[in-house]
Amino acid sequence: MKIETSKDAQHWRAIAREYADEYLQPHEVEAELNDGVLPQEITSRNKKRAIELGFTAIDVPKSHGGLELPMESQVALWEQLGRVTNALSWCFAEAQEWMFDACSESQIEKYILPMMRGEKKDCYAITESGPGSDLTALEATATRDGDDYVLNGEKWYVTSGNLADFFWFQGRIPDDNDDVLFLVDQGTPGIEITATPKFSHTYAAHHPTYQFTDVRVPASQRVGKSGDGMAYMHSWFRHERLMIGARCCGAAARLIEEAMAFANERVVDGVPLSEKQLIQVMLADSATELYASRLMTYEAARAVDRGENVKVLHSRCSMVKLYVSEMANRVADRAVQIFGGRGYMRENVAERFFRELRVDRIWEGTSEIQRLIIARSLLKRGLDEM
Numbered sequence: 001m002k003i004e005t006s007k008d009a010q011h012w013r014a015i016a017r018e019y020a021d022e023y024l025q026p027h028e029v030e031a032e033l034n035d036g037v038l039p040q041e042i043t044s045r046n047k048k049r050a051i052e053l054g055f056t057a058i059d060v061p062k063s064h065g066g067l068e069l070p071m072e073s074q075v076a077l078w079e080q081l082g083r084v085t086n087a088l089s090w091c092f093a094e095a096q097e098w099m100f101d102a103c104s105e106s107q108i109e110k111y112i113l114p115m116m117r118g119e120k121k122d123c124y125a126i127t128e129s130g131p132g133s134d135l136t137a138l139e140a141t142a143t144r145d146g147d148d149y150v151l152n153g154e155k156w157y158v159t160s161g162n163l164a165d166f167f168w169f170q171g172r173i174p175d176d177n178d179d180v181l182f183l184v185d186q187g188t189p190g191i192e193i194t195a196t197p198k199f200s201h202t203y204a205a206h207h208p209t210y211q212f213t214d215v216r217v218p219a220s221q222r223v224g225k226s227g228d229g230m231a232y233m234h235s236w237f238r239h240e241r242l243m244i245g246a247r248c249c250g251a252a253a254r255l256i257e258e259a260m261a262f263a264n265e266r267v268v269d270g271v272p273l274s275e276k277q278l279i280q281v282m283l284a285d286s287a288t289e290l291y292a293s294r295l296m297t298y299e300a301a302r303a304v305d306r307g308e309n310v311k312v313l314h315s316r317c318s319m320v321k322l323y324v325s326e327m328a329n330r331v332a333d334r335a336v337q338i339f340g341g342r343g344y345m346r347e348n349v350a351e352r353f354f355r356e357l358r359v360d361r362i363w364e365g366t367s368e369i370q371r372l373i374i375a376r377s378l379l380k381r382g383l384d385e386m
């Protein structure tokens with residue numbers, strides 16, 4: 001399926017595809033059957049190669065030694081990594097552009113540049129059990145005490161908590177109700193894992209629950225200035241929502257290709273399954289929805305590159321996340337159906353994606369929350385300005 005993209009995007013697409021095919025995809029079943037964990041030498045080799053290829057620096061400003069790729073090229077890259085199951089592409093950390101706006105030079109030196117070099121990994125401690133989707137109601141507190149802040153609160157679903165070196169911790173200053181973001185090192189006294197729930201997917205990265213009790217951090221660990229706390233998270237959400245769109249396009253493409261190959265080869269009633277029109281309908285619907293998804297994802301990325309109004313971009317990224325994640329789930333469901341019983345085996349890519357893609361409708365804001373964002377933008381700006 002061809003859509004018009006820049007030469008640069010095509011270049012990164014080719015590099016990422018080769019990496020996904022050669023370094024990641026061959027290890028999916030091994031990971032699936034081993035709680036998501038690969039032998040250390042394979043994970044290290046994959047990470048090393050990703051760093052050599054520049055993947056950790058794609059969103060880093062050139063002024064800090066990064067590649068500063070256009071968003072269109074970043075989407076092209078992540079689309080190809082999205083073809084792989086078991087989150088094997090999470091073997092490297094990403095330093096993102098918003099971090100360079102948000103962080104002080106000393107924070108950049110201590111946390112962000114080491115991520116680009118592959119020396120540190122981060123995780124996000126935002127969600128809480130009570131407020132859930134409502135991030136305006138977070139209960140974790142950050143109380144000033146001399147030159148320090150004291151953090152308290154419980155954080156759920158902290159992805160990669162078991163692998164990360166530091167947290168982005170979102171809290172609130174009790175007196176002025178100001179949202180604040182902190183960089184907090186793993187191992188700081190007062191941080192405790194209270195649960196490591198099992199989830200549907202089989203990933204090496206866990207999503208533990210953390211209790212922060214009187215965790216003391218120097219004021220220099222606070223990110224940005226007063227009032228900016230949630231704005232940084234919104235930047236992160238926009239980026240991630242777009243990249244979820246990209247990865248879901250890659251997953252859907254792989255699923256369609258694998259289901260089609262199976263349908264061509266499997267013979268029922270003396271003919272290939274692909275000659276059955278009921279099977280063709282599933283393939284045709286999937287390809288059509290993927291086409292729409294790719295067009296909207298790439299167009300949203302180009303809108304970012306054009307520097308369009310950030311509020312408009314916010315709702316466009318929500319539209320991408322909503323539509324493309326739901327599309328990929330429909331495609332995975334059809335792929336399982338085409339594979340029949342084989343599609344229900346964990347060794348089958350359709351079975352794995354069927355479980356793994358489900359969370360793309362939940363994290364980084366559920367589909368319902370995306371709809372609320374889109375509706376708010378529509379009612380405020382009107383269709384022509386969206």
Ligand SMILES: Cc1cc2nc3c(=O)[nH]c(=O)nc-3n(C[C@H](O)[C@H](O)[C@H](O)COP(=O)(O)OP(=O)(O)OC[C@H]3O[C@@H](n4cnc5c(N)ncnc54)[C@H](O)[C@@H]3O)c2cc1C
Nearest residue numbers: 124125126127132133157158159207362363364365366368
């Ligand atoms: C595997 C996994 C990894 C995650 N990783 C991270 C992470 O690294 N860091 C982090 O901070 N968080 C993480 N999350 C949390 C994730 O972002 C939240 O689960 C998500 O935002 C939804 O919040 P909730 O689970 O509390 O659901 P709830 O807010 O309790 O929602 C339950 C249901 O109600 C709906 N709903 C809620 N509010 C409204 C409303 N106003 N109108 C209509 N419907 C509504 C929701 O759409 C949903 O269907 C992760 C979650 C999962 C499952």
